[in-house]
Amino acid sequence: GAVVSQHPSWVICKSGTSVKIECRSLDFQATTMFWYRQFPKQSLMLMATSNEGSKATYEQGVEKDKFLINHASLTLSTLTVTSAHPEDSSFYICSASLWAEAFFGQGTRLTVV
Amino acid sequence: AQSVTQLGSHVSVSEGALVLLRCNYSSSVPPYLFWYVQYPNQGLQLLLKYTTGATLVKGINGFEAEFKKSETSFHLTKPSAHMSDAAEYFCAVSVREYGNKLVFGAGTILRVKS
Numbered sequence: 502g503a504v505v506s507q508h509p510s511w512v513i514c515k516s517g518t519s520v521k522i523e524c525r526s527l528d529f530q531a532t533t534m535f536w537y538r539q540f541p542k543q544s545l546m547l548m549a550t551s552n553e554g555s556k557a558t559y560e561q562g563v564e565k566d567k568f569l570i571n572h573a574s575l576t577l578s579t580l581t582v583t584s585a586h587p588e589d590s591s592f593y594i595c596s597a598s599l600w601a602e603a604f605f606g607q608g609t610r611l612t613v614v
Numbered sequence: 615a616q617s618v619t620q621l622g623s624h625v626s627v628s629e630g631a632l633v634l635l636r637c638n639y640s641s642s643v644p645p646y647l648f649w650y651v652q653y654p655n656q657g658l659q660l661l662l663k664y665t666t667g668a669t670l671v672k673g674i675n676g677f678e679a680e681f682k683k684s685e686t687s688f689h690l691t692k693p694s695a696h697m698s699d700a701a702e703y704f705c706a707v708s709v710r711e712y713g714n715k716l717v718f719g720a721g722t723i724l725r726v727k728s
Contacts, residue, residue, distance in 0.1 A: 507657070535715050544704060544718045545658075594657055596716070603648070603708075603716055605657040 503529045503599045507606025514585055514613055522580045522609045524595030530575035531597035536568075539592040539608075551578040585613040616641045616707045620719035628727050633692040635722050637679075637705030640686065647688040648706040648716065649679055658704065664688065675699070700726045 504527040514520050524534055532553045537545040549570050550558040557570035567589075569581040578597075582589055594608045621636040639645055646665050650658040662673025669681040679690045688705060705719040 511655075544720045545716075547715050547717070550715055592655070596658075602660065602663060605650075605659075607657045608655065610655060 503527075503597070503602075503604045505595065505597050505604045505606045507595055507609055509609060510607055511610040512612070514611070516586055516613055517584055519581055519583045520585055520611060522582075522593055522595075522611075524578045524580070524597070524606050526576045526597045526604075529597075529599050531578075531599070532575060534572060534578040534595055534597045535603070536570065536578075536580050537594045537596070539594060541592075545594060548580075553578075582611065585611070587613045589613050616645065616717045618705050618707050618717055618719035620703075620705050620722050622722055623720065624723045624725065626725040626727060627695045629697055630694050633677075633690070633695045633699065633724065635690040635703050635705075635724065637688045637690065637719060638686050639688060639705070639707045641707055646708045647679075647681060648708070649673065649677070649688070649690045650704045650706060652702045652704065652721075661690070661703075695724075695726045697726050697728065700724055 506525045508523045534551040536548045538548050539545045547560050548563045551570045551572040553572045559565045572578040590613045592608050595606045596603045617640045619638045648663045649661040652658050661677050662671045664671050664681045672678045677692045679688050681688050702721050702723045704721050706716040708716045
């Protein structure tokens with residue numbers, strides 16, 4: 502199947518700093534990628550839909566100025582958590598769809614201290 | 615709008631016993647349905663999917679699921695549980711368009727007892 506690579510797999514940052522997470526489709530082109538957030542012992546919640554060459558579409562309640570998404574190429578989408586705070590600590594997962602199937606990255610464990 | 619309900623946040627079975635994880639969905643249009651497995655601190659791995667055609671779908675690791683439109687269900691089963699099946703399982707639904715988003719159920723943690 503198709504491969505989606507997410508980097509880094511884990512990151513610890515200080516409160517107030519920004520963190521960038523990359524999501525790459527390694528062997529296919531993805532005009533659309535999705536960013537999810539998963540709190541401990543909870544399901545995945547869609548944060549935003551990343552569209553190549555255009556603005557991301559954010560789900561209700563997600564701050565677009567805090568979670569910056571850039572989809573500059575058909576194989577790369579980035580999520581930047583700006584001015585991170587401890588409550589942003591979570592597991593972030595990206596996915597890209599090929600035909601009817603979604604392929605997920607390995608996830609990024611963000612811890613803000 | 616689509617939604618997914620997974621009955622039972624935790625399911626415990628003995629090794630070798632039948633595994634049954636329940637999933638009901640709501641969708642205003644014909645859905646695509648998926649089951650994913652997640653191990654701790656890892657991404658999601660697709661077990662199986664239903665898009666069109668045969669309603670009984672076979673997936674990896676001996677899992678299968680049956681799409682029942684009349685019951686709006688897509689329950690996941692495996693005849694004989696293995697210790698390595700212990701993980702969290704998510705049912706998801708999407709509408710039939712390319713590159714669309716998934717709506718996930720709350721997840722079911724499967725515990726396998728020796």
